[in-house]
Amino acid sequence: MTITSLVTGGAGFIGSHVAAELLRAGHRVVVLDDLSGGDTANVPDGAHFVAGSVCDAGLVDSLFAEWRFTYVFHLAAYAAEGLSHFIKRYNYTNNVIGSVNLINASVNAGTVRCFVFTSSIAVYGDAEPPMSEDLTPLPIDSYGIAKYAVEQELKVSHEIFDLPYIIFRPHNVYGERQNIGDRYRNVIGIFMNQILRGESCTIFGDGEQTRAFSYIDDVALPIARSVDNPRAYGQTFNIGGDTPYTVNELATTVAAAMDAPLRVDHLPARHEVVHAYSSHEKARDLLGVGAGSVPLTEGLARMAAWARKQGPQEPSVFDGIEVDKNMPPSWRAVSRIR
Structure with missing residues (x-):
């Protein structure tokens, strides 16, 4: 029997890597992406690409009718935590309504064996780290709220519809x-692009915020393989790197990976979680994977070699800010209210 998997956001970063892993596992893969943050060049060879949005319920329903998906890997999202405060309508439309369209279609299709959803550490808000899955989520930004809402919807859809x-x-x-x-979003990418452009690395506040950083191979492979593990079904897993670094330490390490002198500009602090990293004991116990196996220095070296080949990129401008009040000045200068 042919296993057919839908990967939403499969022209983006994590989604394209998950799609590639599924192809290697023998799945027939359909990628749905609106290219708002992705690129067709990222879609792996062998995947069938459909340009479109998860917010288009008619398109979503037609794809499920045509392909009769076995698995759904939902990675499409606009994952900018800080910016989500200022684009609430856009955030909830894409990250909640789009997800609901997929859940509805999965239930109605009757062929979906598992719906795999990529949520975020943002659901924990400012809980004391390391954050574990038994904590009650209390997100402090609109992005985290959206992700947690979809988590809850999936649990209810399992109870009511056995999804x-x-x-x-x-x-x-x-x-x-x-x-x-x-x-x-994506501070490592921002730093690398700033270095390639000959600019200083910009850090909000004093730079003593701490994060753990997760190399893509340590995330994409467990997500793709999870559907083959019956113990994973009905479960929620933290996944990624285990060692926290300050943003100041990160800037130093990124500059070294890029073989560039470190130059930093500190900007006014923004509203954000100060310390955010999670535990991975549950993933180790049930999935056989623990914290990331690729050390930060090695992962940065791999990404730096790739980034140098890509060359500097013109920083994007979000054309659709809904609320300008209290927006970081460095964002306000380049973002436009629609």
Whole structure:
């Protein structure tokens, strides 16, 4: 029997890597992506690409009718935590309504064996780290609220409609094919692009915020393989790197990976979680994977070699800010209210 998997966001960063892993596992893969943050060049050879949005319920329903998906890997999202405060309507439309369209289609199709959802560490808010899955989520930004809402919807859909699911909460993923031109998210990509452009690395506040960083191979492979593990069904997993670094330490390490002198500009602090990293004991116990196996220095070296080949990118501008009040000045100068 042919296994057919839908990967939403499969032209993006994490999604394209998951799609490639599924192809290697023998799946027939359909990628759905609106290219708002991805690129067709990222879609792996052998995948069938469909340009479109998860927000288009008619398109989603037609794809499920045509392909009769066995598995759904939902990675499409606009994952800018800080910016989500200022684009609430866009955030909830794409990250909640789009997800609901997929859940509805999965239930109605009757062929989906598992719905794999990529949530985020953002659901924990400012809980004391290391954050574990038994904590009650209390997100402090609109992005985290959206992700947690979809998690809850999946649990209810399992109870009412018997839709199997697996939820992953990755954090600060980096690596090849990341959009380094996105000025609003992915600090490693931002730093590398700033260095390539001959600019200083910009840090909000004093730079003593701590994060753990997750190399893409340590995230994409467990997500792709999870559907083959019956113990994973109905579970939520933290996944990613285990060792926290300050943003100041990160800037130093990125500059070294790029073989460039370190230059830093500190900007006014923004509203964000100060310390965010998670434990991975559950993933180790049930999935056989623990914290990331690729050390930060090695992962950065791989990404730096790729980024140098790509060259500097023009930083993106989000054209659709809904609320300008209290927006970081460095974002306000380049973002436009629609």
